[in-house]
Amino acid sequence: MATSTFLSNATVNVTQGMTTTDLSDQCRSVTITVGQDPLESTAMGDTGHQFVGGLQSVEVSLEMYLSYGATEVEAILASCVGTGSTTLVISPSGTTESATNPEYTITNCMLENFTPVASTVGELAMVTATFTGGTWARDIT
Numbered sequence: 001m002a003t004s005t006f007l008s009n010a011t012v013n014v015t016q017g018m019t020t021t022d023l024s025d026q027c028r029s030v031t032i033t034v035g036q037d038p039l040e041s042t043a044m045g046d047t048g049h050q051f052v053g054g055l056q057s058v059e060v061s062l063e064m065y066l067s068y069g070a071t072e073v074e075a076i077l078a079s080c081v082g083t084g085s086t087t088l089v090i091s092p093s094g095t096t097e098s099a100t101n102p103e104y105t106i107t108n109c110m111l112e113n114f115t116p117v118a119s120t121v122g123e124l125a126m127v128t129a130t131f132t133g134g135t136w137a138r139d140i141t
Contacts, residue, residue, distance in 0.1 A: 015087040066125035109134035
């Protein structure tokens with residue numbers, strides 16, 4: 001079995017309202033967790049619990065360098081708080097989708113809160129934003 005090494009260079013685009021912003025150059029890490037809620041379908045005679053997939057579940061965590069200005073990280077995140085209408089488009093390595101670079105589109109997700117000021121002398125200011133909810137789609141074409 002061949003071993004491969006993946007060097008990440010993720011793309012992260014955030015759309016709120018009619019404005020899409022590429023935050024890839026401010027993003028240090030991105031984590032996407034997708035799945036479906038388990039719905040128990042155990043019936044009489046089953047010898048163990050049985051489940052089927054229910055509603056989609058999704059969580060996206062972005063760790064970014066904090067910057068200020070009209071089109072910078074703080075302003076973009078502030079516009080997303082509590083709306084439940086944010087769209088994220090994320091690929092692990094560049095913008096060309098393929099089997100080895102799937103694009104995930106998460107629509108109608110919500111940012112519950114974030115920390116707009118996180119400053120320590122001698123360090124780069126960082127912010128972590130965790131988006132939850134909405135629906136996700138995976139594209140390789």
